[in-house]
Amino acid sequence: MANFFTLHIERSDGEVVLYFQGQLDRDRSGEIWEDLLSFFQRENPSKLVCDLGQVDRIDTAGIALLRSLEQRCARYGIELSFRRLPEIAHRFLQEEQRQRSGQGIAEEIQPGWITSLGMWNKGRFNAAFDLIRFLGEFIAACARVLRRPKELRSWEFLEHLKEVGINAVLIICLLNAMTGLIVVFQGMSLARSFGATIYVADMVVRSVAGQMAPVLTAIIISGRSGAAFAANIGTMKIRQEVDILSVLNFNIIEFLVLPRVLAVAVATPFLIMLADTFGILGGMVTSRLVLDIPLQSYLAEVQNTLDTSTIFSGLIRGVIFGAIIGLTGCFQGLRTEHTANSVGVRATSATVSSIILIILADTIFAVLFNAFGW
């Protein structure tokens, strides 16, 4: 047993005395508690005396430990008493609990017109510098989490995954089914002029699954989640919650940014697959109703046209688009300043800049896929 306390057993009346010594504080109480638990497993005293005469430091963690001890003793019918309690402990352990009502008078909280800038606006205001720093810290955080995956805030990640992914399913299915419908209507006359209406299935696959579903999905996600990230983090910044977390030694990137970015980067490819599927289904239903194309031949045509590279490129684009949306949203959120409309401004610019970046990235993909003949 470590030297947190020593035991002195007085046999005459079965009384056990625990002499606590040294620090009884937040850094030691965890270990002391474990020792106490193992002590209770070994011994079964009917009377326990805790002597705190040699404790040089006690804080509320220490008092909490003594309270836990009180509770445990009461539960097992052990008679507990304290000896030489420090003054501060007295108040919380032996004095009768004063029931004081916690009422304050409501008042208007005036927002401080200037407050923290936090780590984010170091030195001169310079967006490019901020962005580089942000990306650098993000990569560093990724590297840390890759090395020790346990450090990933998995609860936050799942929360965001649900919000970004599951809650977007309905709107994405609906919009992409409608896209399928539009493509069929648009392509109808062209396909007729070739004398083969079945080609609408090709059009649906090529335009919806190949191009529109990924971009449309990314734009919806950017409007839903990118803007939400920016507004969310921005509000936290204004309320100084980001400062609170920094002061508690949290790494802001690991705590706020990484789970969000990861959640969109994971959710987007799946949503794109779903979008592909519903686009094709929308086209199928429309061509059955309007062009009288039998379902089997439509599906056979789809099977012919749809190759793995289309699906694969959709997935890759999904990951990249997702990362763009997440990073832009969080970056804009962290740049929020202390003015009233700042949150709105940031949310808007998160959406706008991520849409621009998505289309830019899509252009690059188009060129690359073409060049490599995928």
Place this chain on the structure above:
Amino acid sequence: MLDGYPNEDAGRGELIRVENLTVGYGETNILEDVSFSVYEGEIFAILGPSGCGKSTLFHAMIGLLPIRKGRIIIGGEELGPEERVDSLHRIRHQIGVLFQSGALLDWLSVGENIAFPLRESTDLPEEIIQHIVQLKLELVRLEGCSEIKPAELSGGMTRRAGLAAGMARDPRILFCDEPTFGLDPNTAMEIDELLIEMRDFLKVTIVVVTHVVPTLENIATRCIMLDREAKGVIASGRLDSLKNDTSDQRVQAFFQRRIPERQSQV
């Protein structure tokens, strides 16, 4: 000049030392060459009219604003112009903070706000953490409010809950930015009493930023006064000596401000 009360400070350790500190935003320095010390067990006040740089100094002291020149030593750990993540971490492990706009995370209940820092930075078992939460709430007389969300609290309660959260980890130093700002005099006095209680019971050293004089008179041991034009400290020492024995016009002006006057200006 700064530490002109040797008999008072004798035997107490110096806990914070700020040396020739220069901080600012963008092109301008808000404070230049500021130096002072805070001793163990004090309630140390940073005074000055609105906009003089109190919060700026406050943020620099807890490492939220880069230091341009000089250094800050807190409990033996040094902060300087170079970023030193490890010493910043060690400093932050010893401090609790109550910000001007509150100290609670909105999405957690009051109790969780206290438990959360403990779970993250100590290895205390959940049972003990729950007791600590209970204790802290008793200390600020909010027992029974553990499940409530911060948004449902009144202004005074929010401040008290913030104090409990700031004290969650039993810090050596508690930093408060305008803890009584916007509260009515009675509620403000309650907060002041709580601060004194924290110092006496929990042996915490307190650094408090404020521009409200009356509440201070009963709590601060020593203080410094900042000024916007001077970009630094214009007076320091015990509050009563600052108030009564000063010949400095700016200091006199600060203490003579009365609430009716301010209202008539508006």
